[in-house]
Amino acid sequence: MSISNMTVFMPSVLTLIGIPGLESVQCWIGIPFCVMYLFALFGNSLLLIIIVSERSLHEPMYIFLGMLGVTDIVLGTSIVPKMLGIFWFDIPEIYFDSCLLQMGFIHTFECIESGILLAMALDRYVAICYPLRYTAILTHQLVTQIGAVVTLRAAILAAPSLILIKCRLQFYHTTIISHCYCEHMAIVKLAAENVRVNKIYGLFVAFAVAGFDLIFITLSYILIFITVFHLPQTEARWKAFNTCIAHICVFLQFYLLAAFSFFTHRFGAHVPPYIHILFSSLYLLVPPFLNPLVYGANTKQIRINVVKMFCS
Template identity: 85%
Template sequence: MSISNITVFMPSLLTLIGIPGLESVQCWIGIPFCAMYLFALIGNSLLLIIIISERSPHEPMYIFLSMLGVTDIVLGTSIVPKMLGIFWFRVPEIYFDSCLLQMGFIHTFECIESGILLAMALDHYVAICYPLRYTAIFTHQLVTQIGAVVMLRAAILVAPCLVLIKFQFQFYHTTIISHSYCEHMAIVKLVAENVRVNKIYGLFVAFAVAGFDLIFITLFYIQIFLQVLELPEEHAKLRSILRI
């Protein structure tokens, strides 16, 4: 592509238009988003307070729940306040670096959330299929290691997306993002250069996280279901189901 067709060089500001085609009613759309955000914020905060205030030793399940609560709070806070600023206060502009930061937070904590759900599925699998060995397998050291791996995986997978956009591209078709928040493909679509590497890597990350985690979560719960069906006593089945 010739440089004569390029319209923007290294923009400092980007514009988020919100929900394309619904600009006139976005002020009303913001109400349920705000309500859901407040509900999630209050609910997860109460969950964290209850878990932290519990004096007995924390089981891995509650540690994973607390991690999931923190992740949900960060994800919602990364998206909703700016979205409401667009919907209610007509403040669509965002600095380019702030947009990348928002993108990094969103995709990183999406990866972390998926990893935590996988860890919880593994926890349930061990608890149901190997109940006598559960405490020996799921030690606090293992839980700490799982948490560290989940966060490290997210950082390693998302960081190249930020680096590629920040340092590889200089020319952009436009500064208008047809979205309510900054996400990888929405920013890549603005670029007036070859973005094949970004698209391929974005698909790889999506499969490496969502695809990999979903496959193993499904396998774990299938094994749990089969194990529960093999239990001879009805009350044992009920206890196993409640443990899930």
């Protein structure tokens, strides 16, 4: 295809403009973003310290929770410092390779988080449906293998999008990204070349990861609820259900925000751009912010250890 003289060949620096349409209030938007990030950093770090230091919490459920905490810390740290640089210090420039690295971290750890949520659903399924065989099925070796598979899957799925952008897209209409972080489609839309492969692969990854994980998470909880319903005692039913409340809250807020962000971004042509960008940003910030609150409030062992840590 012919390339216009107005295109830029392999730009070394890109410009993130933040939130189009809200430039005048970005400094104020940065305040709640910063608060959520700091709380996510503190809350998830506290969870990790408690899980690592307390031997009674070295069980699959808490190990998966620790993995989730690490993932949330990395996700928040991948985007918030640069966001605040744009909002507060007027530093919109980012090196092209740094932009790809940020995009790689975001999509890799989004995929890891989805995989960990699936692992946590399977953990609850085994714990409630096969309680006598729980320790025999979910051994530490299996938990380690699950963590490795989840991480490897994320790396394998995220890497091609980086390679496609780096190797196939060389000419760009502009170097200005209408976003506050390096999101895949925001970068692809800059290109002056055929970007169909990049778009198709992005959709494939989104549906392959979220669709696969969501189907099995839903199936796990259907089987859990069937098992709970057939428990003979009301107290036993409530105890079993109560162990799942925190997980259900986390699943819902993660996938609902993801679905809203995905569909408004791709099909909401009449939705203002700042709505797209605000929700895509909240999708990465709200789960790390809420997860420590949800698990801290609903998990007795964690509450006890938090109180012990601050009161001793």
